[in-house]
Amino acid sequence: MKKITAAILIVLMIAASVMPAYAFTFRNAATLKNADKPFIDLGELIGDSEMGQGGNAETSLSGNTDRETEDEDGAGDAEIMADKLIESITKVELVITVHDREVNVNGVKSASMDSLRSNLKYNYKSGMEVKLIDDYAEYHTYSDVLEVIKEMNISPTEVQRP
Amino acid sequence: MRNIIRKTIVLVLAAVVWFSSFAGIKETFEDIFAGPKVTLDAGKYPVKESKGASGGTEYTVNGRKFSSLRSKEKSVAGGTMTYMVPSAFEQVESPIENITGNRYTLNEIQNEKKANAEDLFVFYFDNEKYLLNLNDKNQREAIEMAIIKNILPGEKINNILERMEFPTKTIKAKYNRAAGGSETKVFDYFTTSFVDSSKKTHNVEFVFTVNGQEGIGCILYVFTESVHKEDILYLMSTIEFH
Numbered sequence: 001m002k003k004i005t006a007a008i009l010i011v012l013m014i015a016a017s018v019m020p021a022y023a024f025t026f027r028n029a030a031t032l033k034n035a036d037k038p039f040i041d042l043g044e045l046i047g048d049s050e051m052g053q054g055g056n057a058e059t060s061l062s063g064n065t066d067r068e069t070e071d072e073d074g075a076g077d078a079e080i081m082a083d084k085l086i087e088s089i090t091k092v093e094l095v096i097t098v099h100d101r102e103v104n105v106n107g108v109k110s111a112s113m114d115s116l117r118s119n120l121k122y123n124y125k126s127g128m129e130v131k132l133i134d135d136y137a138e139y140h141t142y143s144d145v146l147e148v149i150k151e152m153n154i155s156p157t158e159v160q161r162p
Numbered sequence: 163m164r165n166i167i168r169k170t171i172v173l174v175l176a177a178v179v180w181f182s183s184f185a186g187i188k189e190t191f192e193d194i195f196a197g198p199k200v201t202l203d204a205g206k207y208p209v210k211e212s213k214g215a216s217g218g219t220e221y222t223v224n225g226r227k228f229s230s231l232r233s234k235e236k237s238v239a240g241g242t243m244t245y246m247v248p249s250a251f252e253q254v255e256s257p258i259e260n261i262t263g264n265r266y267t268l269n270e271i272q273n274e275k276k277a278n279a280e281d282l283f284v285f286y287f288d289n290e291k292y293l294l295n296l297n298d299k300n301q302r303e304a305i306e307m308a309i310i311k312n313i314l315p316g317e318k319i320n321n322i323l324e325r326m327e328f329p330t331k332t333i334k335a336k337y338n339r340a341a342g343g344s345e346t347k348v349f350d351y352f353t354t355s356f357v358d359s360s361k362k363t364h365n366v367e368f369v370f371t372v373n374g375q376e377g378i379g380c381i382l383y384v385f386t387e388s389v390h391k392e393d394i395l396y397l398m399s400t401i402e403f404h
Contacts, residue, residue: 002165006172013176027324029307030298034291039261040283040313042366046384047279047358114294122315 033114036121093129094120096156098137098145113144120152132156200351201388202369202381202395204335209399211340219340221399223392238262239286243379246400248393261285263380268390279364280389283382284397289375299375303328306350306370309380314354314366328352329370337399347371349398356384373403 096105096116103110105123110116124130132149134142149156207224214220218231233246236255239262247255247266254267263285269276287309289299298304307323322328329350338344352368365388369381379401383394 002169006169009172010176027307027328028304029311029323030301030304031294032292032308032312033294035312037260038313038315039285039287039309040258040265040382041260042313042356042384043359045265046281046356046364047360047362112294118294122311122320 031115031118036117093131094124095131095133096145096149097133097135098142099135101138101141103141103145113148116145117148117152120148120154124152124154130154130156132158134158134160200331200333200353200369201365201367201385201391202349202351202383202398203331203333204347204349204395204398205333207392207395208335209337209396211338211399213340221396223395223399226392228393228396236264236284238264238284239288239377241404242288242377243286243373244400244402244404245284245379245397247397251393258283258285261287268385268393274389276387276389278386280385280387281383282390282394283380283384285380285382286373287378287380289377302350302370302372302378305378306352306368309370309378310352310368313382314356319354322354323352335399347399347401362386369398371398371401376403379403 094106096103098104103116105116105119108119110119130149132145137145210222212220212222214229214231216231218229221228221230228248230246232249234249234252235244235246237244250271251266251268253272254270256265256267257263258265263283266282266284268280268282269278287305289305290296293299293305307328310323311319330353331351333349333351334346335349336344336346348371350368350370354366356364356366358364364384364386367381367383369383371379373379381394381398
């Protein structure tokens with residue numbers, strides 16, 4: 001019986017010790033305004049920018065240099081092709097729902113047009129399919145959303161919820 | 163008797179596990195997951211200040227000396243943030259287009275031209291100007307994350323920022339001022355790498371220091387070879403908010 005008590009105690013203590021670490025697991029970034037363009041466009045400013053992929057700077061984590069080792073004889077190109085292929089297979093779609101005055105992007109509520117703009121900026125990648133669902137939307141909200149989307153050169157498929 | 167010993171061992175073990183959660187565990191996690199050490203480590207390379215023999219203030223960093231007489235004071239955000247740079251930096255200074263601050267293409271400084279890019283950006287993030295919700299002004303990490311995300315968009319960055327590895331490091335640097343008194347500055351670091359369009363990898367280091375609830379002084383250092391580390395540590399030690 002005492003063994004069981006001791007075992008439970010250990011399990012509880014271990015759980016408690018891990019909890020502080022988990023408490024910090026997910027964090028949110030603050031939402032910015034007046035920041036439609038990146039403050040600093042590394043893709044444009046650093047290195048040889050003749051390819052200029054529309055400012056879509058490729059970022060990678062430290063130590064993740066496996067790409068560079070395959071730089072010879074077009075091996076890198078093959079990798080880009082592979083990336084594109086994977087992208088097209090796992091084509092992600094973005095669903096923007098406007099219900100009354102509420103705007104949701106993939107289920108995440110956007111409090112304002114600014115936050116919608118930054119949400120799209122972070123989540124939208126070119127080639128992504130975007131669905132705009134008119135779920136009994138308030139007219140002005142819907143047209144504002146449409147404006148933001150067009151402003152970002154996204155052409156959505158508009159769907160009306162019956 | 164055996165029971166008591168067993169109980170004691172269990173309790174001691176449990177206590178060790180419990181305490182480790184508060185004490186060393188964060189550091190341990192950092193050691194394992196933080197990746198490369200930060201280059202602009204204000205703790206490892208302290209700046210020593212003294213009165214210069216021919217006037218002004220002399221700064222010694224990692225064996226290199228800088229004098230306020232051979233430096234220029236720079237002011238950004240209408241004088242909200244000031245800092246000193248060695249005079250040579252002025253040759254390669256240009257304003258940053260989309261936020262108040264300066265860029266220094268350090269590899270282009272005359273007489274020491276290097277082929278490898280070494281770029282320094284010093285800028286000021288004004289909470290009132292850039293925070294959609296001004297209530298976020300106390301959320302230092304959240305703002306720093308937003309700045310990084312603005313400059314380095316991408317899923318990998320989002321993933322690492324939203325999990326445990328941010329900031330990579332927080333360092334408190336104590337500066338004993340030549341004029342008397344001391345000052346402690348707290349710097350948050352984040353390191354990653356950036357691949358340019360010609361597939362060259364650059365190290366990227368963000369350093370942040372807060373100006374109370376008003377804003378954040380930011381340094382972005384992009385380099386393949388760190389030639390001017392001491393110069394930048396000197397710059398960091400002279401950042402002032404007004």
